[in-house]
Amino acid sequence: MNTSHPAPSIVIDRVTKNFTLRHARSIKEMSVRAFRGQRLSDRFRALDEVSLTIGQGETVALMGLNGSGKSTLLKLISGVMRPDTGSVLVRGRVAGLIDVGAGLHPELTGRENVFLNGAILGMPQAEIARKFDAIVEFSGVERFLDDQVKFYSSGMFMRLAFSIAAHTEPDVFLIDEVLAVGDPPFREKCLDRIRELRGEGRTMVVVAHDIRMLVGLCDRGVTMRQGRVIFDGPTEEAGRLVREDRAARRAASQAGRAAGATAAPGVSGGNGDLGG
Incomplete structure (x- = not known):
């Protein structure tokens, strides 16, 4: 067994x-730090x-x-x-959405990006062609399919990118x-597709x-x-x-603002003398 x-x-x-991390500094400050042997980054x-x-x-x-x-x-x-x-x-096979529109070329049309991004994600051209209609229908960008994606909104970017990735049948x-970018109806559509993929193992x-x-x-x-x-x-x-x-970060931020307000000059009470 x-x-x-x-x-x-x-x-x-x-x-x-x-x-x-390289910090923006003036030439003078960079020169001083270099002279002192301090790191510039x-x-x-x-x-x-x-x-x-x-x-x-x-x-x-x-x-x-x-x-x-x-x-x-x-x-x-x-x-x-x-x-x-x-x-x-x-x-x-790995597919995914690490950044909104990742893998989409801004100068290419939505149609061209389906084939390009699908290939990047490991789909053969024949598989992309077979799934093309389903990808486009799921994305909801049919009217804009032959427009360059640089003219797409961030939501349209995400919808097309998600649709391509979700149809690669990834392992x-x-x-x-x-999912924070799309409109609520499409967000639910994406969640349903994620649940389907989960159900497929x-x-x-x-x-x-x-x-x-x-x-x-x-x-x-x-x-x-x-x-x-x-x-x-x-x-x-x-x-x-x-x-x-x-909650801890919020409390620390509020405490920092309160301390800054207390230490700010000219806000304490006094007798009205301004040094004159």
Whole structure:
């Protein structure tokens, strides 16, 4: 009797990713810093020793505040970026929406982009031709199909890009915040398609700020904070931790504003003397 389990779709092993932040400075300041031997740029660690395994057919939510590392991690899974250290293994055909309109060429028409983006996502030309009508119908951009996509609204961009990606029959489907762009009816249409892919056993990783949506959609939640995974488990608990982080950031921001207002010159009470 064979009791072996399918190999995981995604294996992330001790991954780190750094970025160089170059600050706009005057020539004088740059000269002074160089003279003092100070660095002209700073390194920012976006991912810090991240390890994560996602099984075949799982739908996983990556959650966290802006800057927590979730979008960077998704880009490493997609192959758009490479880690500085560690490894990322992804099995099967990968499709996804990492940025609104990613893969769409602005100078080409919608029709041309269906074939170009479909090919980039690994579909043979014959497969694209066979699915062309379904892709266009799902996107709802039929009237503008022969216009250059640089004239599309951000919502139209997203609709066409999502439709192409969702019809590639991917083994791994990646989604990063793009559902926030579309109108509510199309957003529901996208969610229905995601549920269909989930029902077909596709592996999906979803990044979004809408915690309620993620709880209803995903089997598992991964919470990130400052480039590290701090929780991996039930989506509800992952969402609770993100809400706590949001509240803490909001409180810190309000405290900072209050301190700034208190320290601002000329706002304290006095006897009316202005030094005259």
